[in-house]
Amino acid sequence: MDRRQKKTREAIFKAFTELLSKKNYHQISVQDIIDTADIGRTTFYAHFETKEYLLKELCEELFDHIIDTAMGLPHGHYHCSCGSAEDSVFLHLLRHLQENDHNILGLLSSENNEIFIRYFKSNLKKLVISQYAENGKLKDAALPEEYLINHISSSFVETVSWWLSHKRRETPEAVTTYFLATIEPILQERG
Amino acid sequence: MDRRQKKTREAIFKAFTELLSKKNYHQISVQDIIDTADIGRTTFYAHFETKEYLLKELCEELFDHIIDTAMGLPHGHYHCSCGSAEDSVFLHLLRHLQENDHNILGLLSSENNEIFIRYFKSNLKKLVISQYAENGKLKDAALPEEYLINHISSSFVETVSWWLSHKRRETPEAVTTYFLATIEPILQERG
DNA sequence: TAAATACAGAACAGTTTGTTTTGTAACAAA
């Protein structure tokens, strides 16, 4: 890739995330991004069709990596009901989030919350399916599988939001324990 | 209140909800509302400072009533773990929603989802506190009370979203059963 | 009937958007 292109692209992303840490997504104009990135108007539109596409690409960079990493983990005893959360993918996710690459926590906890949360959740669903549904762990529960998948994904996302809104007072381990305590009882029925 | 004022206000609300059933909130301009309501530019701004304030007042009209009604219900055995959902406030809420006053379901299920869902959830939290927390039902559970309140509220809101996204295939009774099945096991510890 | 109020219409400056045009600098390959 052309050095110029790469440079410009990174300048746009940097400006965008910088603005997102101060303002709501909907309050940021393309003009703001152009000014902050210090590039020409034409240049922005050469890279991104609209502000929405820029957002989408940012989300992909942020979340695809995290989820893909978690997907690659060995499937196993992710929720041995004995209480240890150490093996859980969810603990892995929380630890990964805590590293705060690209200020991902800032985005997830700010007013932009909903936008990124939605993207996070849709990716997370795939993970939940691969961890639970594909192993048949949801098959004989008393509830519809699709409802459970949605419930588990939503609950984890809400747990993350709650954690961040509290300035991450608890350790990832504690939060994982809370989360697993809410979903494990539902899956117990398979005896 | 002046007949003219009332008429105008209702015209604005009507135009706004009509537009919301077709477009995303962020895609609707004040100009759109003015044109649809067929009123003067000055008139709109005499009634609402901004589009955001209009949204806020719409939310208040829609959700405050629903939650307040539910809050007024007699507190009792809302989730007797025997499985009957008949007495649950949540069943009452679902039935109320299903009446679809002011096309509230359209708003909750469209792309505007997040905006109304957020408002719905914050109101619902008060209800959950009054139904559970104030009765001490969350006190001796193994999880922090604030985490549980958030979890219950979020789960119900997500359940509603899920229900709507499926075009309400299930009955309110079935959905209530699903929902209670996810939260009751968590509260069982009080023996 | 008189004063107050709600409204319409038009005009306004300011901002944003997305496009076009023209020229310049950086690049990659010969």
Add this chain to the structure above:
DNA sequence: TTTGTTACAAAACAAACTGTTCTGTATTTA
């Protein structure tokens, strides 16, 4: 090094939206 390509800047553009101000008219209320 030269040549053709690509990325960029700068400026101008029409179109749309925002929020305000002004003037005049119709409705309400007292």
